[in-house]
Amino acid sequence: MVDLSTTYLGLKLKNPLVASASPLSKKIEQVRHMEEAGIAAVVMYSLFEEQIIHESLELDHNLARGTESFAEALTYLPDLGTYSLLPDRYVANVEKLKKAVSIPVIGSLNGVSKGGWTRYARLIQDAGADALELNLYFIPTDSAVPAQAIEDIQVELVASIKSSIKIPLAVKLSPFYTSLPHFVKRLVTAGADGLVLFNRFYQPDFDIEELNISHTLDLSSPSELRLPLRWIALLNGHVDFALTSGVHSSSDVLKAMMAGAKVSMMASELLHNGTSAVSTILNELQTWMEAHEYTSIEQMQGSMSQKSVAEPSAFERANYMKVLSSFKELP
Numbered sequence: 001m002v003d004l005s006t007t008y009l010g011l012k013l014k015n016p017l018v019a020s021a022s023p024l025s026k027k028i029e030q031v032r033h034m035e036e037a038g039i040a041a042v043v044m045y046s047l048f049e050e051q052i053i054h055e056s057l058e059l060d061h062n063l064a065r066g067t068e069s070f071a072e073a074l075t076y077l078p079d080l081g082t083y084s085l086l087p088d089r090y091v092a093n094v095e096k097l098k099k100a101v102s103i104p105v106i107g108s109l110n111g112v113s114k115g116g117w118t119r120y121a122r123l124i125q126d127a128g129a130d131a132l133e134l135n136l137y138f139i140p141t142d143s144a145v146p147a148q149a150i151e152d153i154q155v156e157l158v159a160s161i162k163s164s165i166k167i168p169l170a171v172k173l174s175p176f177y178t179s180l181p182h183f184v185k186r187l188v189t190a191g192a193d194g195l196v197l198f199n200r201f202y203q204p205d206f207d208i209e210e211l212n213i214s215h216t217l218d219l220s221s222p223s224e225l226r227l228p229l230r231w232i233a234l235l236n237g238h239v240d241f242a243l244t245s246g247v248h249s250s251s252d253v254l255k256a257m258m259a260g261a262k263v264s265m266m267a268s269e270l271l272h273n274g275t276s277a278v279s280t281i282l283n284e285l286q287t288w289m290e291a292h293e294y295t296s297i298e299q300m301q302g303s304m305s306q307k308s309v310a311e312p313s314a315f316e317r318a319n320y321m322k323v324l325s326s327f328k329e330l331p
Contacts, residue, residue: 002289003296004282006040008240008262009131009168009194011104013040015282016257016297020196020244020265021046021108021133026093028100034270037278041104043133043265044097047090049111052120091123098128106170110135113153114160121161131168134161137199138174147178155190162191170194170242174201175227184235194240196265197228219268222248229259236260236305250284257297258304 004015019042024030031042098105107124109132111117121132136154140147162169171192177183184195205214225246232241236259243256244265256264269277294300302308 002286002294003298004286006257006262006297006301008041008242009106009170011041011130011168013104013263014038015040015285016253016261016263017278017281018106018242018263018265019043019270020267021135022267022271024267024270025097028097030275031097031101033275034278035101035103037275038282039103039275039278040263041106041130042097042101043106044090044094044108044129046108046110046135047087047120047124049109049113049115049117052087052117087120091120091127094124094127094129104130106131106133108133108135109161110137112136112138112157114157118157118161118164122164125165125167129167131170131193132161132165133170133172133196134158135172135199136174137201151177151183151186155186158187158192159190168193170196170240172196172199172244174199175231180231181235184238188239192239194242194262195235196242196244197231198245200224200245219272220246220248222246222252225252225255229255232256232261233259233305236302236307250281250288253281253285254288254300255304257300258302260302260305262301 006013006016008016008018015038017038017040019025019031019034019039021043023045024034025042025044034042094105094107105128107121107127107129109118109121109124111134121134124132134157136157138150138154140150158169158171169192171187171194173180173183173195175198187195200220205216206212207214223246225243228243228245232243235241241261242263242265243259243261244267247253247256247264247266248269253264289295289297289300
């Protein structure tokens with residue numbers, strides 16, 4: 001019998017399929033369906049730093065509004081019995097989800113700066129989350145701020161959050177770092193237990209008729225797998241890696257494991273084809289492994305990483321040259 005289990009962030013998982021942060025985790029019933037289909041763990045939808053700061057400021061404004069008025073004017077104050085902050089609802093949802101399912105639940109924070117909002121990492125932990133995923137999504141636009149300063153802030157944030165919690169911490173990154181291996185090393189030193197590669201940047205578009213910015217959600221495609229696949233193969237052995245972006249089939253999961261990932265995270269496939277895709281992928285995964293005489297997921301993890309292949313340069317500039325030279329003009 002093929003052993004599909006894997007270990008990620010110290011969590012023993014029944015297989016390497018994890019549902020990444022998406023709207024699917026907003027409803028308990030949807031997560032239950034994913035669990036029944038065989039998903040091994042779920043990452044909650046993200047709680048954004050901006051949401052926490054905005055609602056904290058709004059509450060402060062409502063509490064302070066009218067304080068210079070007559071003492072009898074108590075109706076200026078909001079009803080604290082019914083006033084509910086979005087961040088607090090998020091923490092409550094983590095607690096509800098943990099009680100509803102038996103698979104590990106990973107909380108998700110999205111932010112880039114240190115501050116009081118980071119206390120929510122501890123609140124998410126206290127609500128029962130098995131681990132926390134910190135999504136470092138940042139667009140540098142100030143030409144006066146050097147790359148080193150941005151990286152320093154992010155490393156300090158990771159260290160700050162790690163020091164405030166006892167559960168494992170994974171950091172989700174974009175691929176846009178000058179020296180990704182060096183930055184990964186700094187994050188691990190700061191306390192990251194795992195890395196999730198890579199975050200998808202949702203680019204704005206222009207509506208040329210209405211002359212405004214258009215925000216559309218484009219689901220991932222299998223071609224996006226190559227970027228995280230390459231970097232996990234290059235960095236395998238440094239820390240636990242989760243591969244995300246472009247995971248749509250059993251073949252994608254197999255490639256992720258061979259590169260060295262501990263888990264494959266998916267959302268677009270589930271959003272597009274429903275939770276039944278999980279059982280299909282797991283069945284195909286087991287069938288392939290039996291046909292190719294693999295006894296476990298652990299056996300194949302890292303087998304195609306840069307340290308394991310006969311041609312390590314294939315992950316570097318050699319690949320660039322070979323791909324270009326392989327092009328043949330149409331007759």
